[in-house]
Amino acid sequence: MKSMSVRWAKPVAVLAAIGIVASCSLPKVGPNKREIFAGSVQKEGDAFIVAVNDRVTRATAVVPALGFSSGFQNASTLTSDTIRPGDVLGLTVWENVDDGLLAGEATNSTILEEVQVDSAGFIFVPYAGRIRASGNTPEQLREMITAKLEDQTPDPQVQVRRLAGDGSTVSLVGAVGAQGIYPIERPTRTLGTMLAQAGGVTIQPDIAQVTVIRGNQQGQIWFQDLFDNPQLDIALRGGDRILVEEDTRSFTALGATNAQARVPFETQDLSALEAIAQVGGLISIASDPTGVFIFRNEPAEVAGQVLGRDDLQGAQRMVYVLNLTQPNGLFVARDFVIRDEDTLYVTEAPYAQWTKTISLISGGLTPLANLQTIAGS
Template sequence: MKRLPARGVRLLVLVGLLAATAACGLPRPGPNKPEIFDGSTLRDGDAFIVEVNDRVNRATAVVPASGFPASFLNAAPIGSDTIRAGDTLGLTVFENVDDGLLAPRESNAATLNEVQVDSSGYIFIPYAGRIQAAGSTPEGLREKITEKLDAQTPDPQVMVTRLAGDGATVSVAGGVGKQGVFPIERPNRTLSGMLASAGGIVIPPEIAQITVIRGKTRGQIWFEDLYADPSLDIALRNGDRILVEEDTRDFTALGATGNQRNVRFITQSMSAVEALAQVGGLSSALADPTGIFVLRNEPQDIARQVLARNDLVGEQRVAYVLNLTEPAGLFLARDFAIRDGDTVYVTEAPYVRWIKLLSVITGTAGAARNVSATVEN
């Protein structure tokens, strides 16, 4: 059997390995820029490819709706002395006789501690009967009791004190120093006061969100906005539920970046530049600065503004393209707002594919020489 020359063996091995490489494809983190463009609605795909400019930035700079409804903002603070169902009262009755109706022997004063206002708003006082207390102030209730007892004992003097009770309470949960149910009293009739009563927040303030639930209505604000805008320090109502949570928004970074991972927001708003900085920026050895994509399912209204079309229905897949090599590229990236659920994908530079191919060829040539040496031996 005739043996092939060493050069022929090397050539056959090289061709075979190149064919295998071409068939399997070179390793890479994802699609390149031309392949993403092939997914455009103008070609074979179902996504809109949009180059970012100032108009696009204005149309997409949508801040998630937050704030309190008008019913929360317009509610006046609850009077701290108003008696409510469930409150506990302290009553003292002074009688102007030696042998009074309520006072014990050798005393002219009777003390009734912890008189509970029932669910209907009434209390019971011996010899005065059942008296409506809810809705009255301690002074108003004093006059009612005095009037009832005046017919039983001469010139009674009554003192009424509203003790800390559970008539008007608020529950506070989440990232606070002390979770629990707190009575609405003079120092904590507003949201900020109640948070202070609960020990303050224990999560980073820049990503803390406060939700207030009142019946079937709710509102949510940023903790920092509570102190920036006094109108958000709303008056609380009985039964309010306050929840303090850390911001759960995130985005995903993929491709030729310093780090590929899921990333949580660390500020109320985040630009494309800030998002890239959070994952270590662009890989200087791999990234294509002309091919930075932000992939998003855009709501109908915003998609119509971005694409200047009124015929779009429902959410639209949009791939926004940022080119940092343009004169205003960095400014546009700085102004482009990242939103919850976005995917930030950085493509590889075209030359990286050739370097990988050359690396394969170099390795192939070395393998061919080794094979040739083996055959010759």
């Protein structure tokens, strides 16, 4: 009888130790599923906890829409013949007399090189005066100068040449091949062609955003959308400022994942499945695939669709639950859209806590020493 007591003493002690350890607060990466659900509105908490299904993925599939306003889209493409402030013109005037107004005695023609259009759009021509050049073509300007001179010299012949102009330029900065100031020329009248002229973008096209600032207007578009859909391209105007920068959206990954960090988006549309993959996936011996949570402040209109309510006001704290072990779980995770500032949290599997308990008991110290250490903590 005594031998039986001795034989069972050690297993009983181990089980008692396990019980004591289990009752203590073991180290963990964060709250478990039970603790998260305890904070739900249904249990007088302050967050709505929703199991993700196909209906929820459709209601929450909100992605940032970038595109240009009608003011940008309706602007016509500048022609190479249109004269604008800052342009430099070349003028030649022939007079049908030996000693004309402008020509000397030995020649009947006068060349006026590098006549610059001023900021108000005017040029000055001797004997013709100040003439508005901006907004006209070289042919229209030729007719205007001819009309001004024909009253003072017989049958004047005028030629107008449009040279390079520094008024019809745009500036490109940011993640482009060559930052700088570029003239709007025949091959580079649109945003897409101007970006190509500058060497294209130097960051991953999927996350490149292009911003155009024109006066007090501003428009933004995804570079990939601009490349894939030529109809979204816009005509440029002198003075446009073009900025190419990387997408600044990010999400935070915490819990039982292979990386806990603030993670930038790698694509325009990021799914929960892709977000998990970005941080190295789940940990096979520690992660609970039934406890993948997305924490988000959801706009009232979206939260109302998810919850089937119309009485919500302001942003709502929402916790979306993904169960990757369900037959449709991976498909749902693939379709659920991650948004800027989301928090992806994966709970630990119960097995992980059990492993920690066993490791504490069966470590290098004796069971008694372990219990004393735990009791003193």
